[in-house]
Amino acid sequence: MEDLKQKLMKKHLLAPGHTACAGCGEALGMRLIVDAIGPNCIIANATGCSEIFTSKYPQSAWEVPWVHSLFENSSAIASGVEVALKARGKTGIKVVAMGGDGATADIGIGCISGMWERGHNILYVCLDNEAYMNTGIQRSSQTPFNASTTTSPSGSESMGNQTLKKDMIAIANAHRVKYVATVSLANPKDLERKVKKAVETVGPSYIHFQAPCPLGWGFDSDKAVEIAKLAINTGLFPVIEYEDGQLVKVQKIAKKVPVEDYLKTQSRFRHLLKSDAGKKVIAQIQTIADANIEKFGLV
Amino acid sequence: MAIELIEGSLAIAHGAALCRPGVISAYPITPQTHIVEDLAKMVADGQLKTEFVNTESEFGAASVVLGALAGGSRAYTATTSQGLALMLEVLYNCAGMRLPLVMCCANRSLSAPLSIWSDQQDAMLMRDSGFIMGFAEDAQEALDLHIMGYKIAEDERVQLPYMVNVDGFLITHTFEPVNIPDQKLVDEYLGSYKPFQVLDPANPITMGCFTEPAYHMDVRYQMHKANLESTKVIEEVAASFEKKFGRPSGGLIRNYKLDDADTVVVAMGSITGLVEEAVDTLRGKGQKVGLLKIKTLRPFPTDKVREALSGKKHVVVMDRAMSAGYGEILGSEIKAALYGTPNPPAIDSFIYGLGGRDIHEDEIIGMINRPNPGTHRSEWVGLRPDLLEE
Amino acid sequence: MSKMLKPGINVKPGSSKENKTGSWRNYYPKFDHAKCIACGTCETYCPEGIIFGDKEHKYDADLDYCKGCGICANICPVKCIEMLLEVR
Ligand SMILES: Cc1ncc(C[n+]2csc(CCOP(=O)(O)OP(=O)(O)O)c2C)c(N)n1
Ligand code: SF4
Ligand code: SF4
Ligand code: SF4
Ligand SMILES: [Mg+2]
Numbered sequence: 001m002e003d004l005k006q007k008l009m010k011k012h013l014l015a016p017g018h019t020a021c022a023g024c025g026e027a028l029g030m031r032l033i034v035d036a037i038g039p040n041c042i043i044a045n046a047t048g049c050s051e052i053f054t055s056k057y058p059q060s061a062w063e064v065p066w067v068h069s070l071f072e073n074s075s076a077i078a079s080g081v082e083v084a085l086k087a088r089g090k091t092g093i094k095v096v097a098m099g100g101d102g103a104t105a106d107i108g109i110g111c112i113s114g115m116w117e118r119g120h121n122i123l124y125v126c127l128d129n130e131a132y133m134n135t136g137i138q139r140s141s142q143t144p145f146n147a148s149t150t151t152s153p154s155g156s157e158s159m160g161n162q163t164l165k166k167d168m169i170a171i172a173n174a175h176r177v178k179y180v181a182t183v184s185l186a187n188p189k190d191l192e193r194k195v196k197k198a199v200e201t202v203g204p205s206y207i208h209f210q211a212p213c214p215l216g217w218g219f220d221s222d223k224a225v226e227i228a229k230l231a232i233n234t235g236l237f238p239v240i241e242y243e244d245g246q247l248v249k250v251q252k253i254a255k256k257v258p259v260e261d262y263l264k265t266q267s268r269f270r271h272l273l274k275s276d277a278g279k280k281v282i283a284q285i286q287t288i289a290d291a292n293i294e295k296f297g298l299v
Numbered sequence: 300m301a302i303e304l305i306e307g308s309l310a311i312a313h314g315a316a317l318c319r320p321g322v323i324s325a326y327p328i329t330p331q332t333h334i335v336e337d338l339a340k341m342v343a344d345g346q347l348k349t350e351f352v353n354t355e356s357e358f359g360a361a362s363v364v365l366g367a368l369a370g371g372s373r374a375y376t377a378t379t380s381q382g383l384a385l386m387l388e389v390l391y392n393c394a395g396m397r398l399p400l401v402m403c404c405a406n407r408s409l410s411a412p413l414s415i416w417s418d419q420q421d422a423m424l425m426r427d428s429g430f431i432m433g434f435a436e437d438a439q440e441a442l443d444l445h446i447m448g449y450k451i452a453e454d455e456r457v458q459l460p461y462m463v464n465v466d467g468f469l470i471t472h473t474f475e476p477v478n479i480p481d482q483k484l485v486d487e488y489l490g491s492y493k494p495f496q497v498l499d500p501a502n503p504i505t506m507g508c509f510t511e512p513a514y515h516m517d518v519r520y521q522m523h524k525a526n527l528e529s530t531k532v533i534e535e536v537a538a539s540f541e542k543k544f545g546r547p548s549g550g551l552i553r554n555y556k557l558d559d560a561d562t563v564v565v566a567m568g569s570i571t572g573l574v575e576e577a578v579d580t581l582r583g584k585g586q587k588v589g590l591l592k593i594k595t596l597r598p599f600p601t602d603k604v605r606e607a608l609s610g611k612k613h614v615v616v617m618d619r620a621m622s623a624g625y626g627e628i629l630g631s632e633i634k635a636a637l638y639g640t641p642n643p644p645a646i647d648s649f650i651y652g653l654g655g656r657d658i659h660e661d662e663i664i665g666m667i668n669r670p671n672p673g674t675h676r677s678e679w680v681g682l683r684p685d686l687l688e689e
Numbered sequence: 690m691s692k693m694l695k696p697g698i699n700v701k702p703g704s705s706k707e708n709k710t711g712s713w714r715n716y717y718p719k720f721d722h723a724k725c726i727a728c729g730t731c732e733t734y735c736p737e738g739i740i741f742g743d744k745e746h747k748y749d750a751d752l753d754y755c756k757g758c759g760i761c762a763n764i765c766p767v768k769c770i771e772m773l774l775e776v777r
Pocket of ligand 3: 023718734735736737738739740750751754755756757758759760761762
């Protein structure tokens, strides 16, 4: 068995022994992404779950060169690495910056804007688990409309988070990022293809990965992939691809599913199912999904 | 070697450029602007080969140079005041990660109220960071400290960032004759950058791990110890620099007419020129006064301070910054250094020159000759009673 | 290996393998090799990256690291992985 294991185990670039929760969609997605990037890279990672569960001294799950500095600067750290490689005449190494949705869309957006504006040859990956998970499920600008988090709890006076997801894809396109795509656990082949395309892009590229989080979203540890599929099939997470600002491909919805089927799988939306007011909110969320479907031609 | 009459900022830019940083990243803020403008011009004119990165903020610039060091390149940044405050999170991180950045700070006050003028309040943000902190007294020393800064920071025994403090405007915007060393000499002296830790797919290390209580304190202790023990390297470098470039510069402390002095003024930065004049004036009147210049605030040169001040009757410490709710900063560090030594001197401390407030020789003489030595603690000099009293 | 701290406290790649997360598990996956069609789906989807196999040997998990999340069992197209209570 040991011999067989040695022989048949694929060499992943994210090693086991990391401390992500069982069934973590972020850990799974990150492994798929890093495997697609390949060994000839340098990664700068923001503070957050992805950093904490991979780099507890004196151990690291990373098989590729990797650096963590702060919560909000992985893009600027990556910028520094990229120019240092240039200064040293080193070519062919892909520099990658990575961060959670909070690190990306909230606290780190200034540095990301700078990185994109300067046009560095860097792939930026957002691991979007739709809240600040590492610090205990606080809302971010990627938290869905009316999801309950610890800083946007539902209660007698509130249905949860009152804001819409900040549109990172539009923000990336507005910076003339050359390649922009969303990826999902539902389609690992598509994920691999897009990440490889982003790596081959000379100049800025952006991958937005939806990372189902069993702990923060409230679902059983075996359900991350199922939930990712539902997010696509409701229209809540459009799987799309842009080259030079042009929409080049969308993943069509095989069979459209009402948003309620997605919402009821997760305890962060459970409060919506209990009241008439909640039903109204569900109707609003359906409008959001329908607008996505309309905008991107998903069916 | 050429002596030129140039602005302090240009001298600083030359100091940085001579060290051939592979990456420079900075964000403009008065009174640091001329430094980065001069460097940008050198790049544009083909005199300096470096990756010059304009960022969206000082926070970004500090992060870029941190990344550049992790990527194996020598790196440089310059800032001041609000910019330094904005960089702070990155700078503490840089020291903790043991990356040998050299950063110039054109010392300026911190808002509020907003003021672009000089004092050393911003530098005090960095005291506990792990950076080695040198203070220049003129443009020449500002240039020299850049070369010495890299030599110290990149020493295997140190591996810590170095901060060159220069008084904003007073040094950055003043024209002085400056000896610009030959590139060849600097190349010989510094050599190319050989990082002790570098991100490289051929040897894929993980940098920037987090620590649990089982490790954190020991890592911090090791960093603190490296900072403390860099006093030795700083002295070695001051000596080797003098040998190579033919002038004394930098070091831990410098004395002026101190040996036979009864009263010693302790000061830091560009004010020391004026204090020397005050010392000469008083010596002309038969008063045995001397000056101790603190050239390195971190590591704090405790032994040197004790040695210099032991047996003195009276010490006058001048602070161009203050700890709100406490008062003196340098003053309390000098007192702490002398605590427990036999027959310590009477110590007075004064706060002066905040936010660009002028100070004159007679005010310094006034500090030295205040009646009842040893009873003046954190006294503010140069306040305007018309603004503060009915 | 010496525990001595080095400036920068950089660590070796993949050293997390020393951390056997298998101890976290309440359930473990049991693979029915007779039913397995060797599609490799479970291998792709294991968040720990610790499922291995091929057509000839079929698939198994490295129980040193398996956290028992059950994703493999849930995703298997022929449902040949069963999550069984770990008895320690
Ligand atoms: C400047 C700063 N503010 C706050 C924090 C605390 N903090 C660490 S990680 C984190 C949230 C991370 O959220 P996200 O980027 O979405 O990553 P996740 O943990 O969800 O994967 C917060 C708030 C910090 N480390 N630094
Ligand atoms: S909290 Fe969520 S994202 Fe973080 S490790 Fe656990 S499952 Fe993964
Ligand atoms: S139960 Fe989870 S961790 Fe264990 S082998 Fe299956 S997918 Fe991997
Ligand atoms: S998913 Fe099921 S059928 Fe496919 S390889 Fe794994 S165990 Fe075999
Ligand atoms: Mg998050």
